[in-house]
Amino acid sequence: MMLTASSGHKGLPSMPAVSRTPVLSVRNVGVEFPTRHGLLTATEGVSFDIAPGEILGMVGESGAGKSLTGMSVIGLLEPPGRLSAGEIWLESERIDTLSLRERQRVRGRKIGAIFQDPLTSLHPLFTVGKQLCETIRYHLGLDKKAARARALELLNQVGIPGAEQRIDHYPHQFSGGMRQRVVIALALAAGPSLIIADEPTTALDVSVQAQITALLKQLCRENGTAILLVTHDMGVIAETADRVAVMYAGRVVEIGPALDVIQRPRHPYTQGLMNSIPSLKIRAEALNQIDGSMPRLDSMPQGCAFHPRCSFAGPRCAKQRPPLAAVGENMSAACWLHQGGVNGDA
Amino acid sequence: MLAFILRRIASAAGVMLTVAFLAFLIFRFVGDPVDMMLNEQATQEQRDALRERLGLNDSFLIQYGKFVARAAHGDFGISFRNQQDVSTLIGERFPATLELVLVATALSLIIGIPLGVITAIYRRSVLAETVQFASIVGVSLPSFALGIFLILLFSVKLGWLPAFGRGETVDIGFWSTGLLTSSGRRALILPSITLALFQITLVLRLVRAEMLETLRTDFIKFARARGLPNWIIYFRHGLRNCLMPVITITGMQIGNLIAFALITETVFQWPGMGMLFIQAVTFVDIPVMAAYLVIVSFIFVALNTVVDLLYGFVDPRLRAKGAMGASHAAA
Numbered sequence: 129m130m131l132t133a134s135s136g137h138k139g140l141p142s143m144p145a146v147s148r149t150p151v152l153s154v155r156n157v158g159v160e161f162p163t164r165h166g167l168l169t170a171t172e173g174v175s176f177d178i179a180p181g182e183i184l185g186m187v188g189e190s191g192a193g194k195s196l197t198g199m200s201v202i203g204l205l206e207p208p209g210r211l212s213a214g215e216i217w218l219e220s221e222r223i224d225t226l227s228l229r230e231r232q233r234v235r236g237r238k239i240g241a242i243f244q245d246p247l248t249s250l251h252p253l254f255t256v257g258k259q260l261c262e263t264i265r266y267h268l269g270l271d272k273k274a275a276r277a278r279a280l281e282l283l284n285q286v287g288i289p290g291a292e293q294r295i296d297h298y299p300h301q302f303s304g305g306m307r308q309r310v311v312i313a314l315a316l317a318a319g320p321s322l323i324i325a326d327e328p329t330t331a332l333d334v335s336v337q338a339q340i341t342a343l344l345k346q347l348c349r350e351n352g353t354a355i356l357l358v359t360h361d362m363g364v365i366a367e368t369a370d371r372v373a374v375m376y377a378g379r380v381v382e383i384g385p386a387l388d389v390i391q392r393p394r395h396p397y398t399q400g401l402m403n404s405i406p407s408l409k410i411r412a413e414a415l416n417q418i419d420g421s422m423p424r425l426d427s428m429p430q431g432c433a434f435h436p437r438c439s440f441a442g443p444r445c446a447k448q449r450p451p452l453a454a455v456g457e458n459m460s461a462a463c464w465l466h467q468g469g470v471n472g473d474a
Numbered sequence: 475m476l477a478f479i480l481r482r483i484a485s486a487a488g489v490m491l492t493v494a495f496l497a498f499l500i501f502r503f504v505g506d507p508v509d510m511m512l513n514e515q516a517t518q519e520q521r522d523a524l525r526e527r528l529g530l531n532d533s534f535l536i537q538y539g540k541f542v543a544r545a546a547h548g549d550f551g552i553s554f555r556n557q558q559d560v561s562t563l564i565g566e567r568f569p570a571t572l573e574l575v576l577v578a579t580a581l582s583l584i585i586g587i588p589l590g591v592i593t594a595i596y597r598r599s600v601l602a603e604t605v606q607f608a609s610i611v612g613v614s615l616p617s618f619a620l621g622i623f624l625i626l627l628f629s630v631k632l633g634w635l636p637a638f639g640r641g642e643t644v645d646i647g648f649w650s651t652g653l654l655t656s657s658g659r660r661a662l663i664l665p666s667i668t669l670a671l672f673q674i675t676l677v678l679r680l681v682r683a684e685m686l687e688t689l690r691t692d693f694i695k696f697a698r699a700r701g702l703p704n705w706i707i708y709f710r711h712g713l714r715n716c717l718m719p720v721i722t723i724t725g726m727q728i729g730n731l732i733a734f735a736l737i738t739e740t741v742f743q744w745p746g747m748g749m750l751f752i753q754a755v756t757f758v759d760i761p762v763m764a765a766y767l768v769i770v771s772f773i774f775v776a777l778n779t780v781v782d783l784l785y786g787f788v789d790p791r792l793r794a795k796g797a798m799g800a801s802h803a804a805a
Contacts, residue, residue, distance in 0.1 A: 249692050315700075
């Protein structure tokens with residue numbers, strides 16, 4: 129059921145390898161920001177598919193373009209940010225070209241969203257029941273009573289104890305973890321086929337994080353909902369994701385099954401990312417880190433964006449940008465190391 | 475909640491006592507009331523008798539105490555100028571001012587809030603920029619200038635609306651209202667617009683600023699992500715969040731309007747409290763001035779207390795059990 133992300137040809141993403149249609153197919157998508165000093169390219173050539181019921185983890189450091197990719201899928205890029213290229217398909221319907229009104233129909237109805245901070249995601253002045261009911265009624269056209277019943281069912285489903293009483297409580301009466309459960313219930317309200325979860329556990333206590341990731345995983349299995357899980361936390365990815373896409377400087381540099389990416393990363397950046405996870409067993413003097421920092425959008429190096437920080441870099445890396453290409457079964461990486469070496473000219 | 479209400483009322487009472495003290499001091503500083511009330515031929519016995527009758531021989535504190543006690547019953551003595559009860563004078567004038575102020579406040583909310591929301595949503599459009607510019611004019615235009623201009627245009631040139639007075643009024647119990655007659659309503663139009671213009675621009679700019687702030691919040695972004703339609707996002711989620719400052723400002727402004735309606739009242743010869751006060755100042759009618767001071771302060775304090783209590787209704791976080799702050803129920 130794993131689907132490869134991209135073919136080796138630059139700019140021509142492949143059709144899914146398996147006949148089963150993906151829930152989401154992002155093809156060659158880029159996001160740009162017009163500024164006074166010209167266009168800034170934030171992401172470029174991002175392609176991936178998500179199968180029904182699959183969790184795709186998207187990792188990378190701050191500013192790598194993971195959240196932008198998530199936001200472009202639900203069509204909530206903050207102006208002046210905009211799509212510069214590519215296509216986004218949801219269940220065989222192209223959604224990036226829809227009108228504002230039609231996008232609204234997709235948003236919430238077919239794609240749910242979960243944001244980082246459950247403290248600020250909920251409207252502080254309405255009860256959680258009211259927020260759930262307005263969403264349910266708008267999308268599903270239920271009457272008041274039916275909507276409330278559905279809201280209760282959702283709260284039970286996301287594991288909120290005493291839902292009958294809690295439904296009339298305000299967000300500030302819930303703890304952080306419980307609030308994120310409410311947010312998840314809201315994302316599920318209209319029974320979407322895809323959920324964009326943008327750092328859903330980052331703002332939570334570590335002990336609560338595990339509960340929330342377990343809940344996401346369970347709901348994903350029960351309802352067949354696919355999830356695009358955007359996070360910088362490799363631990364969350366390891367626990368939850370079926371496949372992983374690693375982003376660096378606005379591009380997908382490696383994508384493949386979670387186990388493979390975590391245990392046998394191909395791209396030097398992914399390897400650095402894995403090495404920088406502190407381990408309890410080996411107590412190193414200093415934590416491993418990748419030297420340097422990600423290039424700014426207005427000063428992207430030529431060639432591979434990672435080459436100034438890469439210990440394997442050769443002359444070719446500074447000249448040509450490596451395409452995302454298959455490097456084994458189901459795995460793709462954008463690195464010359466796996467595509468004919470770093471020295472020669474292609 | 476009860477403790478909160480009691481605290482608020484206690485502090486309001488403290489403020490009122492202080493104001494009453496200041497009003498009381500006016501009597502002492504502006505000269506001997508006996509001189510003002512009697513003519514020059516009065517004998518010393520007459521003067522002493524009046525002094526005794528007015529209680530001026532009592533100690534300072536006792537006089538203050540009596541003043542407060544009488545004021546609390548609505549008794550502010552007798553006007554020096556026309557020898558009527560001050561409370562009767564004010565009772566006749568107060569409805570005129572209050573009606574004017576309430577109509578002006580209603581106008582400012584009905585016009586100001588939607589304009590504020592719209593200029594925030596379409597903040598880059600030409601219309602929004604125009605409204606924004608016009609609101610600066612509205613803030614800076616003095617109300618007497620606007621009043622005179624309106625009279626010139628609608629009363630003198632066009633002859634559509636009366637230039638002065640309150641029109642016919644109908645008495646309902648102690649209240650005389652101009653809202654029930656057509657001439658009363660017509661007379662209300664120009665003064666209320668004059669009084670409301672500044673308020674409209676104030677509310678507009680406040681709502682706009684609050685809306686812009688609110689539209690950047692995560693819960694608005696999340697509401698969009700839930701696919702809610704724009705009208706729900708703007709007018710339910712956005713506006714609701716802006717209500718607190720609007721209530722605060724409106725509450726305080728009603729007090730301000732009552733206190734400072736006197737300019738508009740003078741321009742339109744509106745028989746309200748402001749006119750009464752201006753006349754009292756002209757004739758050094760101290761009981762009327764003192765009563766005006768106390769009543770206006772009372773309205774301010776009462777409105778502020780009501781505003782504080784209203785917060786609890788608007789924001790559930792403020793009515794959490796126990797503390798006023800948010801209490802987190804354990805999950």
